[in-house]
Amino acid sequence: MTFELSDRVQTVPPSGIRRFFEIAEERDDVISLGVGEPDFATPWAARDAAITSLEQGKTSYTANRGRRDLREAIADYVADRFDLGYDPDEEIIVTAGASEAVDLAFRAFVDPGDTVAIAQPSYISYEPGVIFAGGEVLPVPTYEEDDFRLTVEGLEEAGADEADMLVLCYPNNPTGAIMPAEDLEPIAEFAREHDLTVLSDEIYAELTYDGEHTSIASFEGMRERTIVFNGFSKAHAMTGLRLGYALGPADAIAAMNKIHQYTMLSAPTTAQYAALEALDSCENDVREMVSQYDRRRQFVLSRFREIGMDVFEAKGAFYCFPEVPEGFTAEEFAEEVLREQGVAVVPGDVFGAGGDGHLRISYATGLDDLREALARIEAFVDEHA
Amino acid sequence: MSEREVLELLRENARYSTADIARMTDLEEDEVEAAIEELEATGVVCGYQAVVDWDKLEDERVRAEVELNVRLDRETGYDDISQRLARFPQVKALRLVSGDYDFDMEVEGDSIREVSQFISEKVAPVPEITQTVTHYVMTSYKENGIELGDGEDDERLSFSP
Ligand SMILES: Cc1ncc(COP(=O)(O)O)c(C=O)c1O
Numbered sequence: 248m249t250f251e252l253s254d255r256v257q258t259v260p261p262s263g264i265r266r267f268f269e270i271a272e273e274r275d276d277v278i279s280l281g282v283g284e285p286d287f288a289t290p291w292a293a294r295d296a297a298i299t300s301l302e303q304g305k306t307s308y309t310a311n312r313g314r315r316d317l318r319e320a321i322a323d324y325v326a327d328r329f330d331l332g333y334d335p336d337e338e339i340i341v342t343a344g345a346s347e348a349v350d351l352a353f354r355a356f357v358d359p360g361d362t363v364a365i366a367q368p369s370y371i372s373y374e375p376g377v378i379f380a381g382g383e384v385l386p387v388p389t390y391e392e393d394d395f396r397l398t399v400e401g402l403e404e405a406g407a408d409e410a411d412m413l414v415l416c417y418p419n420n421p422t423g424a425i426m427p428a429e430d431l432e433p434i435a436e437f438a439r440e441h442d443l444t445v446l447s448d449e450i451y452a453e454l455t456y457d458g459e460h461t462s463i464a465s466f467e468g469m470r471e472r473t474i475v476f477n478g479f480s481k482a483h484a485m486t487g488l489r490l491g492y493a494l495g496p497a498d499a500i501a502a503m504n505k506i507h508q509y510t511m512l513s514a515p516t517t518a519q520y521a522a523l524e525a526l527d528s529c530e531n532d533v534r535e536m537v538s539q540y541d542r543r544r545q546f547v548l549s550r551f552r553e554i555g556m557d558v559f560e561a562k563g564a565f566y567c568f569p570e571v572p573e574g575f576t577a578e579e580f581a582e583e584v585l586r587e588q589g590v591a592v593v594p595g596d597v598f599g600a601g602g603d604g605h606l607r608i609s610y611a612t613g614l615d616d617l618r619e620a621l622a623r624i625e626a627f628v629d630e631h632a
Numbered sequence: 633m634s635e636r637e638v639l640e641l642l643r644e645n646a647r648y649s650t651a652d653i654a655r656m657t658d659l660e661e662d663e664v665e666a667a668i669e670e671l672e673a674t675g676v677v678c679g680y681q682a683v684v685d686w687d688k689l690e691d692e693r694v695r696a697e698v699e700l701n702v703r704l705d706r707e708t709g710y711d712d713i714s715q716r717l718a719r720f721p722q723v724k725a726l727r728l729v730s731g732d733y734d735f736d737m738e739v740e741g742d743s744i745r746e747v748s749q750f751i752s753e754k755v756a757p758v759p760e761i762t763q764t765v766t767h768y769v770m771t772s773y774k775e776n777g778i779e780l781g782d783g784e785d786d787e788r789l790s791f792s793p
Contacts, residue, residue, distance in 0.1 A: 263792040266793065268790060279788070282789065282792050282793040283792045370793065372793060432658065542641070542657070543654040545655060546655045549654075549658075550655065591790045593791060618652070
């Protein structure tokens, strides 16, 4: 028998990254600039806290919303770092990665037929998430000439004034763009004016290299219409531990928790102990990783300029987003450079509107590998462009 | 400030080219060169060496950590004793430390015999030295902040979202 797949599942195309992954598997000398996760190990103190919790047999479910002490630590942390005030009892939910939190939000707030505007290029999971929830996606492209920042004109042009919801991701995966306070202000005004719910994925907030990260929820009148996502995967190098969280008004978090308590019950317990320690004592580790990323960022940007590829000045996350040289589509470039030089990069098209003609380059890789990978890209460009 | 950054990078890998350091710090190449010259001239950077995993080499290399206790008198201070010891080429590091003993000395030689002889014939007889305790290094796991042994493979998928 064959399963009759739901329309929702059938509508979502397979991931654009899949095919490249298969090509990469054929070679054993691939240097990958295609990874969206840190190359650092989780800070030792956090790992040790996880180990200790296991030794003590702390392996049962926690409260649905996550351990109370962790929620308190998260509240203190976001207050301290991003000037956000959330009540640990009612306005915070701990999830299995920010991924789960994003999915909960779509399922909790999107009705069939609702329109969700997504500022693109952006992280690849939002669009399928909306479709799985029965909603419709409205892409809002951003452009290199605006430094990939979202503008009110861009929102208007795309028709986002008619949308129900707006998804933001800054610092951005894949462009590395950030939205400083002065750029967010008009977006906040637009959201209030058109009564948009805002989902703001701020998982790269710590990885901001130019100034401080500002959350859209910190603007007047935005807290009540915004869900902020964050987590431990990126800044604390904890991807495999699967721990994230969402912040929002009590009724919204309660709705998300309603789904969470039936589908996930609670986030991984071991990871919650690691996260608590990460917030408690790993600030210096985070700072050290951020400074390493920053050096690599400058290195990679400067090498692309030397190679003669136009590259956007990424100011956040651990990606940069160069333009492919003339004569190539992003897909072609990514495939050829992988086959000929063994360098894995992701074509910008997979990240949605505005991403075509670009490559996502991750510098979550050691400097020696970055140097070699860029030398190979240079050789490829010299030969073909 | 930039000097500090350059210093950190040199400590990470002294073989980074000035061009690479310039790229990483957003300085001009000649600024990097000037910073390095300044660091060398003022003696902040006293030299450059390779970090070696001797276990990977066929040749035997014997290393020992030696604890030294000394008795000072009116004429002789720690500096006098240290000067005398530091001159020996076998001595790779010498530090005055707090705790149960006075000096912590790293010694290197081609064989256990050579190192033992050096300690018994050259170090122990120094009149101010009252006691030596020699620990031969059996395996080194980390040197100069660098973990030795096989580099762990990157197990991450080559593509991830
Ligand atoms: C923007 C963005 N949000 C969320 C995630 C997933 O995070 P988590 O590991 O917390 O599920 C990623 C991972 O690449 C991401 O880039």
